[in-house]
Amino acid sequence: MKLAKRMSQLKASEIREILKITERPEVISFAGGLPAPELFPIEEIKHINNLVLDEEGDKALQYTTTEGYQPLRNWIANRMNLRLGTKFDEDNILITHGSQQALDLAGKVFIDEDDIVVCECPTYLAAISAFKMFGAKFLEIPCDDDGMDMNALEEALKTNDRIKCMYVIPDFQNPTGRTWSLERRKKIAALSNQYQIPIIEDNPYGELRFEGEFLPSIASFDKEGYCMCTGTFSKTYCPGYRIGWIAAPKEITRQFVLVKQGSDLQCNTMSQIAIAKYLEHYDYDKHISKIRKVYLNRRNLAVETMEQYFPKSVVFTRPQGGLFAWVELPEHCNARDILVKSLEQNIAFVPGGSFFPNGGHENTFRINFSNMDEERIVDGLQRLGKILKENI
Numbered sequence: 295m296k297l298a299k300r301m302s303q304l305k306a307s308e309i310r311e312i313l314k315i316t317e318r319p320e321v322i323s324f325a326g327g328l329p330a331p332e333l334f335p336i337e338e339i340k341h342i343n344n345l346v347l348d349e350e351g352d353k354a355l356q357y358t359t360t361e362g363y364q365p366l367r368n369w370i371a372n373r374m375n376l377r378l379g380t381k382f383d384e385d386n387i388l389i390t391h392g393s394q395q396a397l398d399l400a401g402k403v404f405i406d407e408d409d410i411v412v413c414e415c416p417t418y419l420a421a422i423s424a425f426k427m428f429g430a431k432f433l434e435i436p437c438d439d440d441g442m443d444m445n446a447l448e449e450a451l452k453t454n455d456r457i458k459c460m461y462v463i464p465d466f467q468n469p470t471g472r473t474w475s476l477e478r479r480k481k482i483a484a485l486s487n488q489y490q491i492p493i494i495e496d497n498p499y500g501e502l503r504f505e506g507e508f509l510p511s512i513a514s515f516d517k518e519g520y521c522m523c524t525g526t527f528s529k530t531y532c533p534g535y536r537i538g539w540i541a542a543p544k545e546i547t548r549q550f551v552l553v554k555q556g557s558d559l560q561c562n563t564m565s566q567i568a569i570a571k572y573l574e575h576y577d578y579d580k581h582i583s584k585i586r587k588v589y590l591n592r593r594n595l596a597v598e599t600m601e602q603y604f605p606k607s608v609v610f611t612r613p614q615g616g617l618f619a620w621v622e623l624p625e626h627c628n629a630r631d632i633l634v635k636s637l638e639q640n641i642a643f644v645p646g647g648s649f650f651p652n653g654g655h656e657n658t659f660r661i662n663f664s665n666m667d668e669e670r671i672v673d674g675l676q677r678l679g680k681i682l683k684e685n686i
């Protein structure tokens with residue numbers, strides 16, 4: 295059977311393949327990006343679902359607008375303005391099926407075959423897949439602990455006229471856990487305005503800061519309408535509802551609405567109303583602060599265990615929020631070989647090579663610290679430390 299040409303560019307996600315192995319209960323998995331399931335507000339959700347069906351069942355089970363449930367869009371705009379310093383209202387917001395759908399829609403709106411997407415080095419694996427569907431090529435810009443190298447970015451924007459958009463994750467990045475400084479946020483917004491290149495700022499983890507000050511989003515420094523920003527309830531409420539959003543200048547939001555109509559008409563009405571009602575009836579901030587405390591403790595344990603048990607030649611990040619830390623082995627090492635050894639001992643992680651769209655960097659890997667209890671984190675990283683000492 296002849297498939298579309300674009301299918302030849304796609305391969306099964308390495309994470310999905312590793313996740314199949316990690317479903318075995320004996321496996322200690324640092325591989326996925328899953329939130330802690332014991333923190334899902336199940337009792338509250340039961341109450342809210344009944345409430346929605348009792349009070350607004352006819353609306354909740356009906357079609358709704360592509361833009362999404364108005365009170366939810368309104369809440370999101372206010373929350374972003376408060377947390378991120380933006381100036382959005384509900385007409386800037388489109389509700390999407392997770393923030394992942396926002397990336398797919400961005401691909402449809404912005405990317406033609408062979409257009410270049412500027413991204414961090416490394417970047418989010420499933421954004422690479424989403425943009426590749428539209429024939430994107432990637433220009434990876436080097437990064438350090440303060441974010442992307444702005445000189446390298448400016449040079450690229452000055453010299454490469456095939457650059458179509460920029461994709462960045464400034465808060466607790468997936469996969470590195472790094473966070474951009476305030477200065478670099480301002481600078482990239484200014485560069486996007488100057489060179490008229492849109493920025494897709496992906497922000498699924500911003501609410502999960504457990505150390506330091508909240509920083510404004512890149513979109514808050516946008517003067518000319520080139521910056522858009524995604525968000526999601528996946529990490530602060532539950533991913534199963536698949537409710538996220540994209541906030542963009544209104545004329546761009548209208549384009550996103552048009553392409554979403556062709557994709558799925560709208561997001562699940564019941565989930566949208568249920569989340570809006572949860573936000574009305576329960577203390578969301580209290581819920582998030584509970585998540586932050588648990589993740590901070592897990593981050594501390596993960597970092598302390600790596601410090602104590604990993605060989606001294608191995609370096610890793612100490613994220614101030616989010617779900618991930620990033621590990622770099624000496625250059626001659628290959629994390630895929632280490633993964634084979636550690637899977638023999640039922641320990642899983644994701645080799646870092648897949649997070650670099652143009653390949654290389656096989657000496658790196660990603661550690662998730664949100665999903666497992668404290669005892670398994672310590673046990674797993676102690677054993678991984680031993681494997682590293684024996685194999686690098």
Ligand code: PMP
Nearest residue numbers: 327392393394418468526528538
């Ligand atoms: N962007 C980034 C950087 C992510 O890490 C994720 C989740 N792994 C997503 C987007 C998609 O999340 P969701 O669709 O659940 O909102």
